[in-house]
Amino acid sequence: MSVATSKEATTIANAPFDNPDGDIILRSTTDCVDFYLFKPILSLMSPVFKDMFTLPQNSLQSGASTIPVILVTESSKTLESLLLLCYPAALTTWILQRL
Numbered sequence: 001m002s003v004a005t006s007k008e009a010t011t012i013a014n015a016p017f018d019n020p021d022g023d024i025i026l027r028s029t030t031d032c033v034d035f036y037l038f039k040p041i042l043s044l045m046s047p048v049f050k051d052m053f054t055l056p057q058n059s060l061q062s063g064a065s066t067i068p069v070i071l072v073t074e075s076s077k078t079l080e081s082l083l084l085l086c087y088p089a090a091l092t093t094w095i096l097q098r099l
Helices: 039-045 047-054 076-086 088-098
Strands: 024-028 033-037 068-072
Touching: 024 076, 033 039, 033 076, 039 047, 039 076
Parallel strands: 024 068
Antiparallel strands: 024 033
């Protein structure tokens, strides 16, 4: 995990990680994909995320928005697989993608 700056053009992840109401963005620095997420969901599902959100953040901001951006080195495919397991509403999406 890193909070360094990134000036590359980014794309937005597929649903359910494309909600502009999210309060945090995880950005894959491998392929510049933004995952719009909700801290409470991630905090409930993972003590790693919960602890990460309690640390001081010197992260990027998303354009003109005030949504913090946390840079991660994992690929978007890896992040999507992990996050689909964390998001309760995403289970159906995850199963359907595997069919």
